[in-house]
Amino acid sequence: MALFDAVRWTTRGLIAGTCRPTVVGLENVPTDGPFIVAPNHLSFFDSVIVQALMPRPVAFFAKAEYFTTGGVKGKIMKSFFESVGSIPVERGEQAASVQALKTLLDILEAGKGIGIYPEGTRSRDGILYRGRTGVGWLALTTGAPVVPVGMIGTENLQPAGEKGFKPHHFTMKVGEPLYFEKTGPDHSLPARREVTDKIMDAIAALSGQERSTSYNQSKSIE
Incomplete structure (x- = not known):
């Protein structure tokens, strides 16, 4: 835990010092119990x-x-992602995706916080794409509150076609938690879709992005 805290605090200091971000709404994060970002x-x-x-x-x-890349860079990435509690997953493989959701479920049932991108993968054109229903499944199965977050300007930290990190101001808006009735795993796809759409509405209100009714076409976790 000491290493985790040290990495998190060090990274926080680097971000604050180089990007001077605007961060609002941190008080909306529940102080205890499971939560979904x-x-x-x-x-x-x-x-x-x-x-x-x-x-x-x-x-x-x-x-x-990020956990298997060789060389010095690979070792640094692996050390960082392990130290902050990231979960390795093979993108685009259905079995791996299901297992990944089960892993997130275990973390929530332990009373901790998890993060999941409803879009599945990053938007390369700035549009907010239709949410995939994994987040709805987690919310209904566990009853954990969902904390919507709007990231604004983070695409400038690594412009398209470039590598590395480019310091730039960005904004992170944390919305009020959304609560959904806990149904356990026995719920319908329409119920997951309804919950997911409400979460996407909250994210859109925070980020101010143009929206699409289509999924992002990159392979991603449903």
């Missing part, structure tokens, strides 16, 4: 930012490649 997704760095700036730890999915 649901942000829009514009940048590779979104998970890092949320994990560093939230008042409580948040576990996110992370591509398995």
Whole structure:
């Protein structure tokens, strides 16, 4: 836990010092019990930012490649993602996706926080895409409150076609938690869709993005 806190605080300091972000609504994060953070997704760095700036730890999915890449860079990435509680998952594989959701379920049942991008993968054109229903499944199965988050300007931290990190101001807006009746795993797809759509409405209100009724076409977790 000491390493986790050290990494999180160090990353928070680096973000604050280089980007001077505007962060509002942290008081909306529940002080105890399970919770689900649901942000829009514009940048590779979104998970890092949320994990560093939230008042409580948040576990996110992370591509398995971040844990298996070779060389010095690979070791640094693996050490970081392990230390902040990220969960490796093979993107685009249905069995892995189901297992990943079960892993998030275990974390919630332990009274902790998890993060999931309803869009499934980052938007490369700035549009907010239709939410995939994994977040609705988690909310209905556990009854954990969903905290919507609007990320604004994080795409500038790594502009399209560029590598590395480019310091730039961004805004993170944390909305009021959304509560849904706990039904357990026995609920319908229409129920998951309804919950997911309400979560996406809340994210849109925070981010101010143009919306699409289509899914982002990149392979992602449903």
